[in-house]
Amino acid sequence: MQPLVGMLFIMSLRKCLWTGDEIQQKESSLSKEEGQSVSLECTFSTTSTRYWIHWYRQYPGTGPQFILLSGSDSYSAEFAKERFSSSADKSSGKASLSISRVQLEDSAVYYCALQTTVLNLHQHSYKNLLHLLSIKDNLKNHSVSFMRK
Template identity: 40%
Template structure:
């Protein structure tokens, strides 16, 4: 769930996008995607609940905070080319029960 629907920033300034999440499952990873108008979403970066990640070439930094169930994406030195729709997503760890196959 986004914390705000739109962000306005002065070119050259940093901007932080935040996303709250709620789940009863175990989080495997949290991802950020960017979608330009008329284009498909593109993957930016991925973190888990205990890590942060930096993508210097993209001027991006992301960090998840498990205690408050929030993941942030910071864009450094924002440019007009950063104008897009940003998505956060999460993937859960799927646990399977042991399976016993019996042959008659």
């Protein structure tokens, strides 16, 4: 197995003050080997009865890529159906993205977002998570980094 090293950082938070919706994450760092599982977590609160936690990943030089959503409904991108899963529980205020059998292509910036529906208006409260992963092998070191302007 080759080591897979990951770090999570909080980059920014937007809070929907008039609806009381919020999503947050503590800073943490992760260290995993290729083939192991990893879980990213957010805490959230919402007064809405319908809510969704969206997860995205972004590679350098590209736009965000939708992974999946969970909450009132669930949906996954085709690539995510085998190894990615998510849960969101309003009563505990916890949401997580789990990746099984981590691979090099899982190295990316990961984002979670809270979406709610209030009076048929969609409100978004986004949380940016920086997830740096690198895999080291005998030949080269692959790493992903992110700079915020």
